Amino acid sequence: MDAVIRKxxxxxxxxxxxxxxxxxxxxxxxxxxxxxxxxxxxxxxxFNHMNVDPxxxxxxxxxxxVLSKGHAAPALYSVLALRGYFPVEExxxxxxxxxxxxxxxxxxxxxxxxxxxxxxGQGISAACGMALGAKLGGKSFRVFTVLxxxxxxxxxxxxxxxxxxxxxxxxxxAVVDNNGLQIDGKISEVNSPYPIPEKFRxxxxxxxxxxAHSFDEIDAAFNAAAEFKGKPxxxxxxxxxxxxxxxxxxxxxxxxxxxxxxxxxxxxSELQQALAELEA
Amino acid sequence: MADVIKTATRDxxxxxxxxxxxxxxxxxxxxxxxxxxxxxxxxxxxxxxRFFDSGIAEGNMMGxxxxxxxxxxxxxxxxxxxxxxxxxxEQVRNSIAYPNLNVKIGATHAGISVGEDGASxxxxxxxALMRAIPNMVxxxxxxxxxARAAVLAAAEYVGPVYMRFGRLAVPRIFDEDYKFEWGKxxxxxxxxxxxxxxxxxxxxxxxxxxxLLAAEGISAEIINVHTIKPLDKETILASAAxxxxxxxxxxxxxxxxxxxxxxxxxxxSGKGVPVVRLGVNDEFGRSGPAVELLxxxxxxxxxxxxxxxxxxxxx
Numbered sequence: 001m002d003a004v005i006r007k008x009x010x011x012x013x014x015x016x017x018x019x020x021x022x023x024x025x026x027x028x029x030x031x032x033x034x035x036x037x038x039x040x041x042x043x044x045x046x047f048n049h050m051n052v053d054p055x056x057x058x059x060x061x062x063x064x065x066v067l068s069k070g071h072a073a074p075a076l077y078s079v080l081a082l083r084g085y086f087p088v089e090e091x092x093x094x095x096x097x098x099x100x101x102x103x104x105x106x107x108x109x110x111x112x113x114x115x116x117x118x119x120x121g122q123g124i125s126a127a128c129g130m131a132l133g134a135k136l137g138g139k140s141f142r143v144f145t146v147l148x149x150x151x152x153x154x155x156x157x158x159x160x161x162x163x164x165x166x167x168x169x170x171x172x173x174a175v176v177d178n179n180g181l182q183i184d185g186k187i188s189e190v191n192s193p194y195p196i197p198e199k200f201r202x203x204x205x206x207x208x209x210x211x212a213h214s215f216d217e218i219d220a221a222f223n224a225a226a227e228f229k230g231k232p233x234x235x236x237x238x239x240x241x242x243x244x245x246x247x248x249x250x251x252x253x254x255x256x257x258x259x260x261x262x263x264x265x266x267x268x269s270e271l272q273q274a275l276a277e278l279e280a
Numbered sequence: 281m282a283d284v285i286k287t288a289t290r291d292x293x294x295x296x297x298x299x300x301x302x303x304x305x306x307x308x309x310x311x312x313x314x315x316x317x318x319x320x321x322x323x324x325x326x327x328x329x330r331f332f333d334s335g336i337a338e339g340n341m342m343g344x345x346x347x348x349x350x351x352x353x354x355x356x357x358x359x360x361x362x363x364x365x366x367x368x369x370e371q372v373r374n375s376i377a378y379p380n381l382n383v384k385i386g387a388t389h390a391g392i393s394v395g396e397d398g399a400s401x402x403x404x405x406x407x408a409l410m411r412a413i414p415n416m417v418x419x420x421x422x423x424x425x426x427a428r429a430a431v432l433a434a435a436e437y438v439g440p441v442y443m444r445f446g447r448l449a450v451p452r453i454f455d456e457d458y459k460f461e462w463g464k465x466x467x468x469x470x471x472x473x474x475x476x477x478x479x480x481x482x483x484x485x486x487x488x489x490x491x492l493l494a495a496e497g498i499s500a501e502i503i504n505v506h507t508i509k510p511l512d513k514e515t516i517l518a519s520a521a522x523x524x525x526x527x528x529x530x531x532x533x534x535x536x537x538x539x540x541x542x543x544x545x546x547x548x549s550g551k552g553v554p555v556v557r558l559g560v561n562d563e564f565g566r567s568g569p570a571v572e573l574l575x576x577x578x579x580x581x582x583x584x585x586x587x588x589x590x591x592x593x594x595x
Binding site: 064116125 | 334335337339344345346347348349353371380
C-alpha cells in the first residue's frame with residue numbers, strides 16, 4: 001500500500017477510535033472493546049475500498065455494508081460521520097432518546113446504515129440477500145459484512161455460510177473480527193468456534209487470514225477477495241479487542257462497559273498522542 | 281345445484297404467485313425445501329430464475345428475504361406457519377419488520393387442519409406472534425378467491441405482510457369478481473341478534489351457523505375479518521352496537537388471535553358487549569384427518585351456534 005494512503009488511513013482510524021470513546025463515554029454504555037477491534041477494517045472499507053457516496057446514501061448501485069456484529073455500532077457511526085454521512089458532533093448523542101444513533105444500527109434512524117442489525121447471526125443473512133439481489137439485477141455492486149468471532153457461535157451464521165457458497169455469491173465478503181473474547185470470557189473457553197478458517201473452507205468459502213490492524217494486510221486481503229471468483233470470501237481478521245486504548249486492550253471487561261471520566265480522559269489522551277505522532 | 285368448488289388456499293397462493301410473476305418482474309420467491317407443499321413450486325416452474333431455495337434453514341431465508349428486499353425486489357418467503365412465525369420469529373421481527381422491508385411471508389399449513397402430521401406442525405399461535413410485531417400486516421383469507429386477491433393486494437402494498445394459508449381444500453365462498461379491500465372487514469350478511477366475526481376457514485362455518493341459528497329464530501350478522509391486523513374496528517364496533525353480542529371464530533388459539541383482537545377493540549370502545557371466543561383452546565393439536573380434527577377441536581358451525589347463544593345470554 002502507498003505510504004501516504006496508509007498514513008491517511010491510520011489518521012482516520014485514530015479519529016474513528018476517538019469517536020468511539022466519545023460516543024460510549026457520553027452514552028455511559030455501549031461496547032467499546034469490539035468497536036475498537038474492527039475500527040481499522042471499517043475505516044479501510046469506507047475510505048479506501050467501497051463504492052459509496054455520502055451525498056447519495058441510497059444510490060442503488062452503491063456497495064453495501066452490514067455490521068452483523070451490530071454492537072460495534074459506535075465504530076460504524078464514527079466512520080460514517082468521518083466519511084461525511086452526518087456531523088461528527090452527533091456521535092456525542094449515541095444511545096440518547098432523541099438521537100439518530102441507536103444502540104445498534106438501524107436503517108430507520110441513521111443515514112448510511114444499510115441494514116438494521118444487533119441480534120447476532122442475522123446480518124450475514126441479509127448480506128447474502130443483498131448479494132443475491134445484485135446478481136439477480138445484473139448489478140456490479142458488492143456486499144461487505146463484519147461478524148464477531150463470538151457471533152459465529154450462532155447457527156444462523158452457518159446457514160448463511162452454506163447458502164452463500166451454494167449460490168455462488170462471490171460478490172460477498174465477510175470479515176470475522178477475531179478478537180478472541182466474548183462477554184463471558186475467552187471464546188475458546190465459552191464455546192470454541194476454532195478452527196475458524198477450516199470451518200469456512202469446509203462451507204465452500206475462499207479464506208484469507210490477516211492481522212486486522214495492518215492496513216497493508218487489510219488492503220491485500222480485500223483486493224484478493226475482489227478478484228476471487230466463484231466463491232464468497234471470508235477474511236479472518238485477527239484483532240485485539242480494545243485496540244488503541246492501552247487499558248482496554250485484550251480485556252474482556254471492556255466488551256460492554258463505558259469509561260468513567262478519568263478513564264475517558266486517559267483514553268482520549270492516548271489517542272490524541274497517537275494522532276499527533278501520525279500527523280507529525 | 282353444481283358441486284361446490286373446493287380448493288386449498290395454499291393452491292390459490294401458488295397460482296397467484298405465478299400470475300404476479302407474469303406482471304411484475306420484481307417479484308422473487310423464496311422457500312425452505314417445502315416448495316411442493318407450499319405451492320411455490322408453481323412459481324419455481326414458471327420463473328426458475330426468480331426462485332431461490334434456502335434449504336431447511338428458515339431463519340436464514342427470512343434474512344435473505346430482507347436483504348433482497350433492500351435491493352428493490354418484492355420478496356415472497358414461504359414455509360409452513362410453524363416455521364415462518366415460530367422458528368423464524370426473531371428474524372421476521374428484527375430483520376424484516378424492524379427495518380420495515382417489503383417482504384411478504386406466505387405461511388401455509390396453518391392451524392389444526394394440517395391434519396395427520398400432528399401437533400408439531402399445527403401452528404395455532406402464529407397470528408398471536410405476528411400481531412405483536414410492529415409494522416406487520418396479517419391476512420387470513422377464507423377461500424381461494426380471497427387468497428388470490430389478497431396475494432395480489434399484498435404485492436401492491438409496500439411493507440411486511442404475513443399471509444396465512446391452509447393445507448385443507450375448502451369450499452369457495454366468493455364470486456370470481458370479488459373485490460378485496462385492504463384492511464376492510466366484510467359484512468357478508470346482516471343480522472340483528474348477534475355478530476359472528478370469523479376468519480379463514482371458519483367463515484364458511486359461520487355462514488352455515490347463520491342458517492342453523494335462523495332455524496331457531498336467531499338473526500346473526502356475519503363479518504369476514506380477512507385482515508386481522510390492522511383490525512377494521514369501525515366495521516366490527518358498528519355491528520356490535522347493532523347486535524349487542526359478538527362471537528369470534530378462528531382456526532387459531534383463543535389466545536392472541538382474532539378473538540383477542542376483537543375483545544381488545546370492544547373493551548376499549550367503552551361500549552362493552554359480550555364477546556365469546558371460539559378457537560383452539562389452550563392446548564396442542566394431534567394427528568388425524570383434518571375435517572375430523574376440526575370437529576374434535578370444536579371448530580364447526582354447531583359450536584358457533586352454541587357460542588352465539590352463550591353470547592346472547594350474556595347480554
